[in-house]
Amino acid sequence: MILITKPFFPPFDEYEELLKKIWTSGWITNNGPFVLKLEKSLKKYLDVPSLLFVGNGTIALQIAIKTLNLEKEIITTPFSYVATSSSIFWENCTPVFADIDKSTFNIDPKKIEEKITPNTTAILATHVFGNPCDVEVIQKIASENELKVIYDAAHCFGSKYKGESIFKWGDISTASFHATKIFHTVEGGALVSQNPDIIKKASYMRNFGHDGPGKFNGVGINGKNSELHAAMGILNLKYIDEILEKRKEQYFFYANSLKGLDLHFQKVKDQCETNFSYFPVLFDKESLLLKVLEQLKKKDIVPRRYFYPSLNKLGYLNGEAKISEDISSRILCLPLYHDLQIQDQEVIVRTIKNCL
Numbered sequence: 184m185i186l187i188t189k190p191f192f193p194p195f196d197e198y199e200e201l202l203k204k205i206w207t208s209g210w211i212t213n214n215g216p217f218v219l220k221l222e223k224s225l226k227k228y229l230d231v232p233s234l235l236f237v238g239n240g241t242i243a244l245q246i247a248i249k250t251l252n253l254e255k256e257i258i259t260t261p262f263s264y265v266a267t268s269s270s271i272f273w274e275n276c277t278p279v280f281a282d283i284d285k286s287t288f289n290i291d292p293k294k295i296e297e298k299i300t301p302n303t304t305a306i307l308a309t310h311v312f313g314n315p316c317d318v319e320v321i322q323k324i325a326s327e328n329e330l331k332v333i334y335d336a337a338h339c340f341g342s343k344y345k346g347e348s349i350f351k352w353g354d355i356s357t358a359s360f361h362a363t364k365i366f367h368t369v370e371g372g373a374l375v376s377q378n379p380d381i382i383k384k385a386s387y388m389r390n391f392g393h394d395g396p397g398k399f400n401g402v403g404i405n406g407k408n409s410e411l412h413a414a415m416g417i418l419n420l421k422y423i424d425e426i427l428e429k430r431k432e433q434y435f436f437y438a439n440s441l442k443g444l445d446l447h448f449q450k451v452k453d454q455c456e457t458n459f460s461y462f463p464v465l466f467d468k469e470s471l472l473l474k475v476l477e478q479l480k481k482k483d484i485v486p487r488r489y490f491y492p493s494l495n496k497l498g499y500l501n502g503e504a505k506i507s508e509d510i511s512s513r514i515l516c517l518p519l520y521h522d523l524q525i526q527d528q529e530v531i532v533r534t535i536k537n538c539l
C-alpha cells in the first residue's frame with residue numbers, strides 16, 4: 184500500500200548505538216545531552232540563534248501563544264492543519280479567519296487588514312506546504328497595528344525566503360517533527376525566536392515553570408521531549424540533505440508529468456523557496472478529485488486531502504472563507520517520500536490522466 188507519506192528510518196544499528204549510551208548514562212529525559220546536542224545541530228541547520236526542542240508542534244504553538252500573553256482575537260488562516268486554529272481556541276483566544284490567496288494557498292495580507300479590530304492581539308499564519316507567506320507585508324501590518332506574529336512553520340524544514348531560513352520571521356516560529364513531516368523525531372517540535380527574552384520565558388514554560396528544584400518562575404506546562412526522540416532526530420538530521428534532494432526529484436517528476444493538463448499547482452513567489460515536501464494538485468471540480476481518489480484506492484494508493492475541511496467549517500469554529508472552502512474541496516496531496524519508486528509515481532500520474 185502506498186500512503187501519502189512514510190517516515191524515514193535511520194539504520195537500526197546507528198540508533199542502537201545511541202540507545203546504548205542512554206542505557207549507560209541512565210539519563211532518558213529532562214533536557215539531557217541528546218536534547219542539547221539536537222538543539223545545537225538544529226540551530227546550525229536552520230541558521231537561528233535559539234531553538235527549543237519540545238514535545239510536538241501543537242504544544243509549540245500553545246507555548247508560543249502563552250509566551251506572548253495573547254488574548255482575545257488572533258487572526259489566522261482557515262487553510263492549515265487543524266492544530267493551527269485548535270491551539271488558539273484551546274488557549275481561550277478566538278481564531279478570526281482571514282481568507283487565503285487562491286494561488287499561493289497562504290493567508291492573504293489584504294484580508295488580514297480587513298479583520299483587524301481593537302480586540303486583535305496577533306496574527307498566526309501557516310507557511311502552507313512549506314511555501315513562505317508574504318512575510319514582509321505581514322510584518323508591516325503587524326508593526327503598524329502593534330500585533331504579534333506567530334508562524335506555524337510545521338512544513339518548513341529547509342524552506343527559505345530571500346535565501347535565508349524562513350524560521351527567522353515572526354516573533355515566534357514553530358516547527359513540527361512529527362513522523363509525517365520531512366524531518367522527524369517520531370513525535371516532536373520546536374519553538375524558534377530571535378528574541379532571547381521570549382526564548383527564556385518559553386523555556387520556563389516548557390518545564391512547568393521550574394527555576395531550580397523548588398523554585399518557580401511563572402506558570403508552565405510539560406512541553407519537554409525525551410532523549411530517545413532527540414536521538415532519532417540526531418540521526419535523521421545526518422540524512423536530511425539526501426531526503427530533501429530525493430523529494431525534490433520526485434516533486435519535479437510529478438510537476439513535469441502533469442504539465443499541460445487541466446490541473447493547477449501551488450504558486451511559489453519570487454524570493455520564496457519551498458522544501459518540496461508536498462505535492463498538492465488542485466482539480467477543477469471536487470467530483471474529479473473524488474474520482475481520482477477512488478481510482479487510486481483500487482490500486483492501493485492513498486493520498487490525503489490536505490487540508491480538508493476548511494477550518495472555518497469545523498463546527499466549534501466559524502467564519503467566512505470562501506476561497507479556502509473552495510480550495511479545500513478540490514485539493515489533493517500526492518504521495519511523496521524518500522523511497523517512493525518512480526514506477527509508483529508513474530502509476531499515480533497515469534491514473535490521474537485517465538480520470539481527466
Ligand SMILES: *Cc1c(COP(=O)(O)O)cnc(C)c1O
Nearest residue numbers: 239240241264266337359360361
Ligand atoms: C503537523 C502540523 C501541526 C501539528 O504538529 P504535531 O507535531 O503533530 O503536533 C501543526 N500545524 C501544521 C500546519 C501541521 O502540518
